Amino acid sequence: MKKVLVLGGTRFFGKRLVEQLINANYDVTIATRGLTKDDFGEKVKRIVFNRDNPNSMEQLAQQSWDVVYDNICYSPNEAKEIVNVLKGKVGRFVFTSTLAVYEECKNVIEDRFNPYTYPIQYGNREDYTYAEGKKLAEAILFQQADFPVVAVRFPVVIGENDYTERLLFHVKKIWNHQELVIKNLENEMTFITEEEAGEFLNWLSTNDVTGPINACSNDVITFNELIQICEEELGIKANIVDQGEKENQSPYDTYSHTYLSNQLAKDLGFKFSNVKDEIKKLIHSYQKNLVKK
Structure with missing residues:
Protein backbone atom coordinates (compact mmCIF):
# COMPACT_ATOMS: atom_id res chain seq x y z
CA MET A 1 0.00 0.00 0.00
CA LYS A 2 1.41 3.37 -1.03
CA LYS A 3 2.02 5.89 1.72
CA VAL A 4 0.95 9.32 0.52
CA LEU A 5 1.35 12.70 2.20
CA VAL A 6 -0.80 15.63 1.06
CA LEU A 7 0.18 19.13 2.17
CA GLY A 8 -3.16 20.88 2.07
CA GLY A 9 -6.10 18.66 1.30
CA THR A 10 -9.17 19.99 3.03
CA ARG A 11 -10.69 22.21 0.38
CA PHE A 12 -11.23 22.69 -3.35
CA PHE A 13 -9.21 20.41 -5.66
CA GLY A 14 -6.98 19.31 -2.76
CA LYS A 15 -10.05 17.75 -1.18
CA ARG A 16 -10.90 16.07 -4.49
CA LEU A 17 -7.37 14.66 -4.62
CA VAL A 18 -7.66 13.15 -1.15
CA GLU A 19 -10.98 11.56 -2.11
CA GLN A 20 -9.30 9.98 -5.14
CA LEU A 21 -6.39 8.70 -3.06
CA ILE A 22 -8.75 7.18 -0.48
CA ASN A 23 -10.68 5.44 -3.26
CA ALA A 24 -7.39 4.02 -4.54
CA ASN A 25 -6.85 2.46 -1.07
CA TYR A 26 -3.68 4.41 -0.33
CA ASP A 27 -2.44 5.09 3.19
CA VAL A 28 -3.17 8.83 3.20
CA THR A 29 -1.92 11.49 5.61
CA ILE A 30 -2.98 15.11 5.27
CA ALA A 31 -0.83 17.89 6.72
CA THR A 32 -2.53 21.24 7.34
CA ARG A 33 -2.61 24.06 9.85
CA GLY A 34 -5.70 22.44 11.33
CA LEU A 35 -7.87 25.48 10.61
CA THR A 36 -10.26 23.82 8.15
CA LYS A 37 -12.21 20.79 9.26
CA ASP A 38 -12.49 17.80 6.94
CA ASP A 39 -15.01 15.00 6.68
CA PHE A 40 -12.62 12.16 5.91
CA GLY A 41 -13.02 10.62 9.37
CA GLU A 42 -10.75 7.65 10.02
CA LYS A 43 -9.95 7.26 6.32
CA VAL A 44 -6.90 9.53 6.68
CA LYS A 45 -4.23 10.33 9.23
CA ARG A 46 -3.53 13.94 10.13
CA ILE A 47 -0.54 16.14 10.91
CA VAL A 48 -1.01 19.70 12.16
CA PHE A 49 1.95 21.79 11.09
CA ASN A 50 3.11 25.31 10.33
CA ARG A 51 5.39 25.96 7.36
CA ASP A 52 6.90 28.94 9.14
CA ASN A 53 8.05 26.78 12.05
CA PRO A 54 11.05 24.49 11.29
CA ASN A 55 10.37 22.36 14.37
CA SER A 56 6.81 21.83 13.21
CA MET A 57 8.03 20.89 9.72
CA GLU A 58 10.23 18.15 11.15
CA GLN A 59 7.09 16.10 11.79
CA LEU A 60 6.95 15.40 8.07
CA ALA A 61 10.35 13.71 8.18
CA GLN A 62 9.40 11.16 10.84
CA GLN A 63 8.28 8.79 8.08
CA SER A 64 9.16 7.99 4.48
CA TRP A 65 6.60 8.61 1.77
CA ASP A 66 6.01 7.01 -1.60
CA VAL A 67 4.35 10.18 -2.89
CA VAL A 68 4.13 13.71 -1.48
CA TYR A 69 1.72 16.29 -2.88
CA ASP A 70 2.39 19.94 -2.08
CA ASN A 71 -0.64 22.13 -2.82
CA ILE A 72 0.34 24.97 -0.49
CA CYS A 73 3.86 26.05 -1.46
CA TYR A 74 4.01 29.64 -2.68
CA SER A 75 7.56 30.86 -2.09
CA PRO A 76 11.19 29.86 -2.60
CA ASN A 77 11.79 29.71 1.15
CA GLU A 78 8.92 27.23 1.54
CA ALA A 79 10.31 25.13 -1.31
CA LYS A 80 13.81 25.17 0.19
CA GLU A 81 12.49 24.08 3.58
CA ILE A 82 10.52 21.16 2.15
CA VAL A 83 13.55 20.04 0.12
CA ASN A 84 15.68 20.01 3.28
CA VAL A 85 13.07 18.39 5.53
CA LEU A 86 12.18 15.57 3.15
CA LYS A 87 15.69 14.76 1.96
CA GLY A 88 15.94 10.99 1.51
CA LYS A 89 12.31 10.53 2.56
CA VAL A 90 10.33 10.78 -0.69
CA GLY A 91 9.84 8.48 -3.66
CA ARG A 92 8.09 11.12 -5.72
CA PHE A 93 7.10 14.76 -5.17
CA VAL A 94 4.15 16.42 -6.94
CA PHE A 95 4.08 20.21 -6.77
CA THR A 96 0.97 22.20 -7.67
CA SER A 97 2.12 25.05 -9.89
CA THR A 98 0.29 27.41 -12.21
CA LEU A 99 -0.12 28.73 -15.74
CA ALA A 100 1.08 32.05 -14.28
CA VAL A 101 4.71 30.88 -14.60
CA TYR A 102 4.43 31.54 -18.34
CA GLU A 103 4.70 34.87 -20.03
CA GLU A 104 1.75 35.82 -22.22
CA CYS A 105 1.45 33.09 -24.85
CA LYS A 106 -1.20 31.05 -26.66
CA ASN A 107 -1.30 27.24 -26.63
CA VAL A 108 1.77 27.34 -24.42
CA ILE A 109 3.81 24.16 -23.94
CA GLU A 110 5.92 23.20 -20.96
CA ASP A 111 9.33 24.30 -22.26
CA ARG A 112 8.24 27.95 -22.40
CA PHE A 113 9.38 28.18 -18.78
CA ASN A 114 12.48 26.22 -17.78
CA PRO A 115 12.79 25.83 -13.99
CA TYR A 116 16.04 23.85 -14.32
CA THR A 117 17.96 26.98 -15.36
CA TYR A 118 15.90 29.73 -13.72
CA PRO A 119 18.09 31.84 -11.38
CA ILE A 120 17.34 31.09 -7.75
CA GLN A 121 16.53 33.74 -5.19
CA TYR A 122 15.25 33.26 -1.66
CA GLY A 123 12.44 35.01 0.13
CA ASN A 124 9.02 34.64 1.68
CA ARG A 125 5.60 34.73 0.04
CA GLU A 126 5.15 38.44 0.64
CA ASP A 127 8.42 39.20 -1.17
CA TYR A 128 7.14 38.09 -4.57
CA THR A 129 4.12 38.10 -6.81
CA TYR A 130 2.15 34.86 -6.95
CA ALA A 131 3.68 34.03 -10.35
CA GLU A 132 7.26 34.76 -9.30
CA GLY A 133 6.87 32.81 -6.06
CA LYS A 134 5.75 29.76 -8.02
CA LYS A 135 8.58 30.16 -10.56
CA LEU A 136 11.19 30.27 -7.83
CA ALA A 137 9.60 27.37 -5.95
CA GLU A 138 9.78 25.27 -9.12
CA ALA A 139 13.40 26.29 -9.66
CA ILE A 140 14.44 25.19 -6.19
CA LEU A 141 12.55 21.92 -6.35
CA PHE A 142 13.97 20.91 -9.73
CA GLN A 143 17.50 22.13 -9.08
CA GLN A 144 18.00 21.10 -5.44
CA ALA A 145 15.69 18.22 -4.48
CA ASP A 146 17.20 14.74 -4.14
CA PHE A 147 13.84 13.17 -5.08
CA PRO A 148 11.96 13.08 -8.42
CA VAL A 149 9.72 16.11 -8.93
CA VAL A 150 6.75 16.84 -11.19
CA ALA A 151 5.24 20.33 -11.31
CA VAL A 152 1.61 20.47 -12.42
CA ARG A 153 0.78 23.74 -14.09
CA PHE A 154 -2.95 24.34 -13.73
CA PRO A 155 -4.98 27.13 -15.37
CA VAL A 156 -8.03 28.62 -13.64
CA VAL A 157 -9.70 25.88 -11.58
CA ILE A 158 -13.49 25.98 -11.35
CA GLY A 159 -16.00 24.11 -9.23
CA GLU A 160 -18.73 24.36 -6.62
CA ASN A 161 -16.09 24.56 -3.88
CA ILE A 192 -9.99 22.71 -15.40
CA THR A 193 -12.64 21.54 -12.96
CA GLU A 194 -11.78 20.77 -9.36
CA GLU A 195 -12.81 17.13 -9.93
CA GLU A 196 -10.54 16.74 -12.95
CA ALA A 197 -7.67 18.48 -11.16
CA GLY A 198 -7.98 15.93 -8.35
CA GLU A 199 -8.16 13.07 -10.85
CA PHE A 200 -5.08 14.32 -12.66
CA LEU A 201 -3.04 14.65 -9.49
CA ASN A 202 -4.08 11.14 -8.45
CA TRP A 203 -3.17 9.85 -11.93
CA LEU A 204 0.37 11.12 -11.38
CA SER A 205 0.71 8.71 -8.43
CA THR A 206 0.45 5.79 -10.88
CA ASN A 207 3.22 6.72 -13.31
CA ASP A 208 6.78 7.98 -13.25
CA VAL A 209 6.54 11.18 -15.29
CA THR A 210 8.78 13.96 -14.00
CA GLY A 211 9.34 17.59 -14.90
CA PRO A 212 6.76 20.28 -15.64
CA ILE A 213 3.39 19.23 -17.06
CA ASN A 214 0.34 21.25 -18.06
CA ALA A 215 -3.13 20.06 -17.08
CA CYS A 216 -6.26 21.65 -18.49
CA SER A 217 -9.55 20.59 -19.99
CA ASN A 218 -9.79 20.37 -23.76
CA THR A 258 -2.36 32.91 -21.85
CA TYR A 259 -3.80 29.46 -22.40
CA LEU A 260 -2.28 26.02 -22.08
CA SER A 261 -1.57 23.09 -24.34
CA ASN A 262 -2.39 19.78 -22.64
CA GLN A 263 -0.84 17.69 -25.42
CA LEU A 264 1.98 16.25 -23.30
CA ALA A 265 -0.42 14.92 -20.67
CA LYS A 266 -2.69 13.48 -23.37
CA ASP A 267 0.29 11.80 -25.06
CA LEU A 268 1.09 10.19 -21.70
CA GLY A 269 -2.42 8.77 -21.51
CA PHE A 270 -4.62 11.14 -19.53
CA LYS A 271 -8.04 11.84 -21.03
CA PHE A 272 -9.35 15.33 -20.35
CA SER A 273 -13.00 16.37 -20.42
Missing part, protein backbone atom coordinates in the same frame (compact mmCIF):
# COMPACT_ATOMS: atom_id res chain seq x y z
CA ASP A 162 -14.13 27.38 -5.53
CA TYR A 163 -13.50 29.74 -2.61
CA THR A 164 -12.28 32.46 -5.02
CA GLU A 165 -15.80 32.61 -6.54
CA ARG A 166 -14.43 33.95 -9.83
CA LEU A 167 -16.91 32.23 -12.14
CA LEU A 168 -19.68 32.94 -9.64
CA PHE A 169 -18.73 36.63 -9.90
CA HIS A 170 -19.77 36.61 -13.58
CA VAL A 171 -22.94 34.65 -12.90
CA LYS A 172 -24.00 37.05 -10.12
CA LYS A 173 -23.36 40.14 -12.25
CA ILE A 174 -25.46 38.78 -15.11
CA TRP A 175 -28.17 37.40 -12.80
CA ASN A 176 -28.53 40.78 -11.11
CA HIS A 177 -28.42 42.74 -14.41
CA GLN A 178 -25.28 44.53 -13.27
CA GLU A 179 -22.48 45.97 -15.35
CA LEU A 180 -19.60 43.59 -16.06
CA VAL A 181 -16.29 45.06 -17.22
CA ILE A 182 -14.34 42.94 -19.73
CA LYS A 183 -11.54 44.63 -21.64
CA ASN A 184 -11.38 42.23 -24.60
CA LEU A 185 -14.07 39.68 -25.36
CA GLU A 186 -11.75 37.85 -27.78
CA ASN A 187 -9.18 36.97 -25.12
CA GLU A 188 -8.90 33.20 -24.65
CA MET A 189 -8.67 31.01 -21.55
CA THR A 190 -8.29 27.41 -20.46
CA PHE A 191 -9.91 25.93 -17.37
CA ASP A 219 -11.70 23.54 -24.62
CA VAL A 220 -10.13 26.91 -25.24
CA ILE A 221 -12.80 29.50 -24.49
CA THR A 222 -12.97 33.17 -25.39
CA PHE A 223 -14.51 35.64 -22.98
CA ASN A 224 -17.27 36.07 -25.53
CA GLU A 225 -18.05 32.34 -25.50
CA LEU A 226 -18.02 32.25 -21.70
CA ILE A 227 -20.48 35.13 -21.49
CA GLN A 228 -22.69 33.55 -24.17
CA ILE A 229 -22.83 30.31 -22.16
CA CYS A 230 -23.81 32.30 -19.05
CA GLU A 231 -26.49 34.17 -20.99
CA GLU A 232 -27.94 31.00 -22.49
CA GLU A 233 -28.01 29.07 -19.23
CA LEU A 234 -29.39 31.97 -17.17
CA GLY A 235 -31.73 33.31 -19.85
CA ILE A 236 -30.47 36.84 -19.22
CA LYS A 237 -28.57 39.25 -21.46
CA ALA A 238 -25.26 40.38 -19.99
CA ASN A 239 -24.40 44.06 -19.66
CA ILE A 240 -20.80 44.07 -20.89
CA VAL A 241 -18.63 47.20 -21.07
CA ASP A 242 -14.90 47.53 -21.74
CA GLN A 243 -14.31 50.22 -19.12
CA GLY A 244 -15.84 50.86 -15.72
CA GLU A 245 -15.49 50.59 -11.98
CA LYS A 246 -12.82 48.21 -10.69
CA GLU A 247 -15.36 46.40 -8.52
CA ASN A 248 -17.17 45.33 -11.70
CA GLN A 249 -14.09 44.12 -13.56
CA SER A 250 -13.87 40.45 -14.42
CA PRO A 251 -11.39 38.61 -12.16
CA TYR A 252 -10.44 36.52 -15.21
CA ASP A 253 -8.84 39.49 -17.00
CA THR A 254 -5.55 38.62 -15.32
CA TYR A 255 -5.54 35.11 -16.81
CA SER A 256 -7.05 35.66 -20.22
CA HIS A 257 -3.87 36.39 -22.19
CA ASN A 274 -14.62 19.13 -22.47
CA VAL A 275 -15.00 21.94 -19.99
CA LYS A 276 -17.85 23.80 -21.69
CA ASP A 277 -20.28 21.11 -20.53
CA GLU A 278 -18.89 21.39 -17.00
CA ILE A 279 -19.27 25.18 -17.04
CA LYS A 280 -22.95 24.80 -17.96
CA LYS A 281 -23.50 22.40 -15.03
CA LEU A 282 -21.75 24.76 -12.68
CA ILE A 283 -23.78 27.77 -13.81
CA HIS A 284 -26.99 25.81 -13.12
CA SER A 285 -25.73 24.95 -9.65
CA TYR A 286 -24.96 28.61 -8.94
CA GLN A 287 -28.34 29.63 -10.34
CA LYS A 288 -30.21 27.29 -7.97
CA ASN A 289 -28.46 28.90 -5.01
CA LEU A 290 -29.21 32.40 -6.30
CA VAL A 291 -32.91 31.53 -6.72
CA LYS A 292 -33.04 30.26 -3.14
CA LYS A 293 -31.72 33.59 -1.91
Whole structure:
Protein backbone atom coordinates (compact mmCIF):
# COMPACT_ATOMS: atom_id res chain seq x y z
CA MET A 1 0.00 0.00 0.00
CA LYS A 2 1.41 3.37 -1.03
CA LYS A 3 2.02 5.89 1.72
CA VAL A 4 0.95 9.32 0.52
CA LEU A 5 1.35 12.70 2.20
CA VAL A 6 -0.80 15.63 1.06
CA LEU A 7 0.18 19.13 2.17
CA GLY A 8 -3.16 20.88 2.07
CA GLY A 9 -6.10 18.66 1.30
CA THR A 10 -9.17 19.99 3.03
CA ARG A 11 -10.69 22.21 0.38
CA PHE A 12 -11.23 22.69 -3.35
CA PHE A 13 -9.21 20.41 -5.66
CA GLY A 14 -6.98 19.31 -2.76
CA LYS A 15 -10.05 17.75 -1.18
CA ARG A 16 -10.90 16.07 -4.49
CA LEU A 17 -7.37 14.66 -4.62
CA VAL A 18 -7.66 13.15 -1.15
CA GLU A 19 -10.98 11.56 -2.11
CA GLN A 20 -9.30 9.98 -5.14
CA LEU A 21 -6.39 8.70 -3.06
CA ILE A 22 -8.75 7.18 -0.48
CA ASN A 23 -10.68 5.44 -3.26
CA ALA A 24 -7.39 4.02 -4.54
CA ASN A 25 -6.85 2.46 -1.07
CA TYR A 26 -3.68 4.41 -0.33
CA ASP A 27 -2.44 5.09 3.19
CA VAL A 28 -3.17 8.83 3.20
CA THR A 29 -1.92 11.49 5.61
CA ILE A 30 -2.98 15.11 5.27
CA ALA A 31 -0.83 17.89 6.72
CA THR A 32 -2.53 21.24 7.34
CA ARG A 33 -2.61 24.06 9.85
CA GLY A 34 -5.70 22.44 11.33
CA LEU A 35 -7.87 25.48 10.61
CA THR A 36 -10.26 23.82 8.15
CA LYS A 37 -12.21 20.79 9.26
CA ASP A 38 -12.49 17.80 6.94
CA ASP A 39 -15.01 15.00 6.68
CA PHE A 40 -12.62 12.16 5.91
CA GLY A 41 -13.02 10.62 9.37
CA GLU A 42 -10.75 7.65 10.02
CA LYS A 43 -9.95 7.26 6.32
CA VAL A 44 -6.90 9.53 6.68
CA LYS A 45 -4.23 10.33 9.23
CA ARG A 46 -3.53 13.94 10.13
CA ILE A 47 -0.54 16.14 10.91
CA VAL A 48 -1.01 19.70 12.16
CA PHE A 49 1.95 21.79 11.09
CA ASN A 50 3.11 25.31 10.33
CA ARG A 51 5.39 25.96 7.36
CA ASP A 52 6.90 28.94 9.14
CA ASN A 53 8.05 26.78 12.05
CA PRO A 54 11.05 24.49 11.29
CA ASN A 55 10.37 22.36 14.37
CA SER A 56 6.81 21.83 13.21
CA MET A 57 8.03 20.89 9.72
CA GLU A 58 10.23 18.15 11.15
CA GLN A 59 7.09 16.10 11.79
CA LEU A 60 6.95 15.40 8.07
CA ALA A 61 10.35 13.71 8.18
CA GLN A 62 9.40 11.16 10.84
CA GLN A 63 8.28 8.79 8.08
CA SER A 64 9.16 7.99 4.48
CA TRP A 65 6.60 8.61 1.77
CA ASP A 66 6.01 7.01 -1.60
CA VAL A 67 4.35 10.18 -2.89
CA VAL A 68 4.13 13.71 -1.48
CA TYR A 69 1.72 16.29 -2.88
CA ASP A 70 2.39 19.94 -2.08
CA ASN A 71 -0.64 22.13 -2.82
CA ILE A 72 0.34 24.97 -0.49
CA CYS A 73 3.86 26.05 -1.46
CA TYR A 74 4.01 29.64 -2.68
CA SER A 75 7.56 30.86 -2.09
CA PRO A 76 11.19 29.86 -2.60
CA ASN A 77 11.79 29.71 1.15
CA GLU A 78 8.92 27.23 1.54
CA ALA A 79 10.31 25.13 -1.31
CA LYS A 80 13.81 25.17 0.19
CA GLU A 81 12.49 24.08 3.58
CA ILE A 82 10.52 21.16 2.15
CA VAL A 83 13.55 20.04 0.12
CA ASN A 84 15.68 20.01 3.28
CA VAL A 85 13.07 18.39 5.53
CA LEU A 86 12.18 15.57 3.15
CA LYS A 87 15.69 14.76 1.96
CA GLY A 88 15.94 10.99 1.51
CA LYS A 89 12.31 10.53 2.56
CA VAL A 90 10.33 10.78 -0.69
CA GLY A 91 9.84 8.48 -3.66
CA ARG A 92 8.09 11.12 -5.72
CA PHE A 93 7.10 14.76 -5.17
CA VAL A 94 4.15 16.42 -6.94
CA PHE A 95 4.08 20.21 -6.77
CA THR A 96 0.97 22.20 -7.67
CA SER A 97 2.12 25.05 -9.89
CA THR A 98 0.29 27.41 -12.21
CA LEU A 99 -0.12 28.73 -15.74
CA ALA A 100 1.08 32.05 -14.28
CA VAL A 101 4.71 30.88 -14.60
CA TYR A 102 4.43 31.54 -18.34
CA GLU A 103 4.70 34.87 -20.03
CA GLU A 104 1.75 35.82 -22.22
CA CYS A 105 1.45 33.09 -24.85
CA LYS A 106 -1.20 31.05 -26.66
CA ASN A 107 -1.30 27.24 -26.63
CA VAL A 108 1.77 27.34 -24.42
CA ILE A 109 3.81 24.16 -23.94
CA GLU A 110 5.92 23.20 -20.96
CA ASP A 111 9.33 24.30 -22.26
CA ARG A 112 8.24 27.95 -22.40
CA PHE A 113 9.38 28.18 -18.78
CA ASN A 114 12.48 26.22 -17.78
CA PRO A 115 12.79 25.83 -13.99
CA TYR A 116 16.04 23.85 -14.32
CA THR A 117 17.96 26.98 -15.36
CA TYR A 118 15.90 29.73 -13.72
CA PRO A 119 18.09 31.84 -11.38
CA ILE A 120 17.34 31.09 -7.75
CA GLN A 121 16.53 33.74 -5.19
CA TYR A 122 15.25 33.26 -1.66
CA GLY A 123 12.44 35.01 0.13
CA ASN A 124 9.02 34.64 1.68
CA ARG A 125 5.60 34.73 0.04
CA GLU A 126 5.15 38.44 0.64
CA ASP A 127 8.42 39.20 -1.17
CA TYR A 128 7.14 38.09 -4.57
CA THR A 129 4.12 38.10 -6.81
CA TYR A 130 2.15 34.86 -6.95
CA ALA A 131 3.68 34.03 -10.35
CA GLU A 132 7.26 34.76 -9.30
CA GLY A 133 6.87 32.81 -6.06
CA LYS A 134 5.75 29.76 -8.02
CA LYS A 135 8.58 30.16 -10.56
CA LEU A 136 11.19 30.27 -7.83
CA ALA A 137 9.60 27.37 -5.95
CA GLU A 138 9.78 25.27 -9.12
CA ALA A 139 13.40 26.29 -9.66
CA ILE A 140 14.44 25.19 -6.19
CA LEU A 141 12.55 21.92 -6.35
CA PHE A 142 13.97 20.91 -9.73
CA GLN A 143 17.50 22.13 -9.08
CA GLN A 144 18.00 21.10 -5.44
CA ALA A 145 15.69 18.22 -4.48
CA ASP A 146 17.20 14.74 -4.14
CA PHE A 147 13.84 13.17 -5.08
CA PRO A 148 11.96 13.08 -8.42
CA VAL A 149 9.72 16.11 -8.93
CA VAL A 150 6.75 16.84 -11.19
CA ALA A 151 5.24 20.33 -11.31
CA VAL A 152 1.61 20.47 -12.42
CA ARG A 153 0.78 23.74 -14.09
CA PHE A 154 -2.95 24.34 -13.73
CA PRO A 155 -4.98 27.13 -15.37
CA VAL A 156 -8.03 28.62 -13.64
CA VAL A 157 -9.70 25.88 -11.58
CA ILE A 158 -13.49 25.98 -11.35
CA GLY A 159 -16.00 24.11 -9.23
CA GLU A 160 -18.73 24.36 -6.62
CA ASN A 161 -16.09 24.56 -3.88
CA ASP A 162 -14.13 27.38 -5.53
CA TYR A 163 -13.50 29.74 -2.61
CA THR A 164 -12.28 32.46 -5.02
CA GLU A 165 -15.80 32.61 -6.54
CA ARG A 166 -14.43 33.95 -9.83
CA LEU A 167 -16.91 32.23 -12.14
CA LEU A 168 -19.68 32.94 -9.64
CA PHE A 169 -18.73 36.63 -9.90
CA HIS A 170 -19.77 36.61 -13.58
CA VAL A 171 -22.94 34.65 -12.90
CA LYS A 172 -24.00 37.05 -10.12
CA LYS A 173 -23.36 40.14 -12.25
CA ILE A 174 -25.46 38.78 -15.11
CA TRP A 175 -28.17 37.40 -12.80
CA ASN A 176 -28.53 40.78 -11.11
CA HIS A 177 -28.42 42.74 -14.41
CA GLN A 178 -25.28 44.53 -13.27
CA GLU A 179 -22.48 45.97 -15.35
CA LEU A 180 -19.60 43.59 -16.06
CA VAL A 181 -16.29 45.06 -17.22
CA ILE A 182 -14.34 42.94 -19.73
CA LYS A 183 -11.54 44.63 -21.64
CA ASN A 184 -11.38 42.23 -24.60
CA LEU A 185 -14.07 39.68 -25.36
CA GLU A 186 -11.75 37.85 -27.78
CA ASN A 187 -9.18 36.97 -25.12
CA GLU A 188 -8.90 33.20 -24.65
CA MET A 189 -8.67 31.01 -21.55
CA THR A 190 -8.29 27.41 -20.46
CA PHE A 191 -9.91 25.93 -17.37
CA ILE A 192 -9.99 22.71 -15.40
CA THR A 193 -12.64 21.54 -12.96
CA GLU A 194 -11.78 20.77 -9.36
CA GLU A 195 -12.81 17.13 -9.93
CA GLU A 196 -10.54 16.74 -12.95
CA ALA A 197 -7.67 18.48 -11.16
CA GLY A 198 -7.98 15.93 -8.35
CA GLU A 199 -8.16 13.07 -10.85
CA PHE A 200 -5.08 14.32 -12.66
CA LEU A 201 -3.04 14.65 -9.49
CA ASN A 202 -4.08 11.14 -8.45
CA TRP A 203 -3.17 9.85 -11.93
CA LEU A 204 0.37 11.12 -11.38
CA SER A 205 0.71 8.71 -8.43
CA THR A 206 0.45 5.79 -10.88
CA ASN A 207 3.22 6.72 -13.31
CA ASP A 208 6.78 7.98 -13.25
CA VAL A 209 6.54 11.18 -15.29
CA THR A 210 8.78 13.96 -14.00
CA GLY A 211 9.34 17.59 -14.90
CA PRO A 212 6.76 20.28 -15.64
CA ILE A 213 3.39 19.23 -17.06
CA ASN A 214 0.34 21.25 -18.06
CA ALA A 215 -3.13 20.06 -17.08
CA CYS A 216 -6.26 21.65 -18.49
CA SER A 217 -9.55 20.59 -19.99
CA ASN A 218 -9.79 20.37 -23.76
CA ASP A 219 -11.70 23.54 -24.62
CA VAL A 220 -10.13 26.91 -25.24
CA ILE A 221 -12.80 29.50 -24.49
CA THR A 222 -12.97 33.17 -25.39
CA PHE A 223 -14.51 35.64 -22.98
CA ASN A 224 -17.27 36.07 -25.53
CA GLU A 225 -18.05 32.34 -25.50
CA LEU A 226 -18.02 32.25 -21.70
CA ILE A 227 -20.48 35.13 -21.49
CA GLN A 228 -22.69 33.55 -24.17
CA ILE A 229 -22.83 30.31 -22.16
CA CYS A 230 -23.81 32.30 -19.05
CA GLU A 231 -26.49 34.17 -20.99
CA GLU A 232 -27.94 31.00 -22.49
CA GLU A 233 -28.01 29.07 -19.23
CA LEU A 234 -29.39 31.97 -17.17
CA GLY A 235 -31.73 33.31 -19.85
CA ILE A 236 -30.47 36.84 -19.22
CA LYS A 237 -28.57 39.25 -21.46
CA ALA A 238 -25.26 40.38 -19.99
CA ASN A 239 -24.40 44.06 -19.66
CA ILE A 240 -20.80 44.07 -20.89
CA VAL A 241 -18.63 47.20 -21.07
CA ASP A 242 -14.90 47.53 -21.74
CA GLN A 243 -14.31 50.22 -19.12
CA GLY A 244 -15.84 50.86 -15.72
CA GLU A 245 -15.49 50.59 -11.98
CA LYS A 246 -12.82 48.21 -10.69
CA GLU A 247 -15.36 46.40 -8.52
CA ASN A 248 -17.17 45.33 -11.70
CA GLN A 249 -14.09 44.12 -13.56
CA SER A 250 -13.87 40.45 -14.42
CA PRO A 251 -11.39 38.61 -12.16
CA TYR A 252 -10.44 36.52 -15.21
CA ASP A 253 -8.84 39.49 -17.00
CA THR A 254 -5.55 38.62 -15.32
CA TYR A 255 -5.54 35.11 -16.81
CA SER A 256 -7.05 35.66 -20.22
CA HIS A 257 -3.87 36.39 -22.19
CA THR A 258 -2.36 32.91 -21.85
CA TYR A 259 -3.80 29.46 -22.40
CA LEU A 260 -2.28 26.02 -22.08
CA SER A 261 -1.57 23.09 -24.34
CA ASN A 262 -2.39 19.78 -22.64
CA GLN A 263 -0.84 17.69 -25.42
CA LEU A 264 1.98 16.25 -23.30
CA ALA A 265 -0.42 14.92 -20.67
CA LYS A 266 -2.69 13.48 -23.37
CA ASP A 267 0.29 11.80 -25.06
CA LEU A 268 1.09 10.19 -21.70
CA GLY A 269 -2.42 8.77 -21.51
CA PHE A 270 -4.62 11.14 -19.53
CA LYS A 271 -8.04 11.84 -21.03
CA PHE A 272 -9.35 15.33 -20.35
CA SER A 273 -13.00 16.37 -20.42
CA ASN A 274 -14.62 19.13 -22.47
CA VAL A 275 -15.00 21.94 -19.99
CA LYS A 276 -17.85 23.80 -21.69
CA ASP A 277 -20.28 21.11 -20.53
CA GLU A 278 -18.89 21.39 -17.00
CA ILE A 279 -19.27 25.18 -17.04
CA LYS A 280 -22.95 24.80 -17.96
CA LYS A 281 -23.50 22.40 -15.03
CA LEU A 282 -21.75 24.76 -12.68
CA ILE A 283 -23.78 27.77 -13.81
CA HIS A 284 -26.99 25.81 -13.12
CA SER A 285 -25.73 24.95 -9.65
CA TYR A 286 -24.96 28.61 -8.94
CA GLN A 287 -28.34 29.63 -10.34
CA LYS A 288 -30.21 27.29 -7.97
CA ASN A 289 -28.46 28.90 -5.01
CA LEU A 290 -29.21 32.40 -6.30
CA VAL A 291 -32.91 31.53 -6.72
CA LYS A 292 -33.04 30.26 -3.14
CA LYS A 293 -31.72 33.59 -1.91
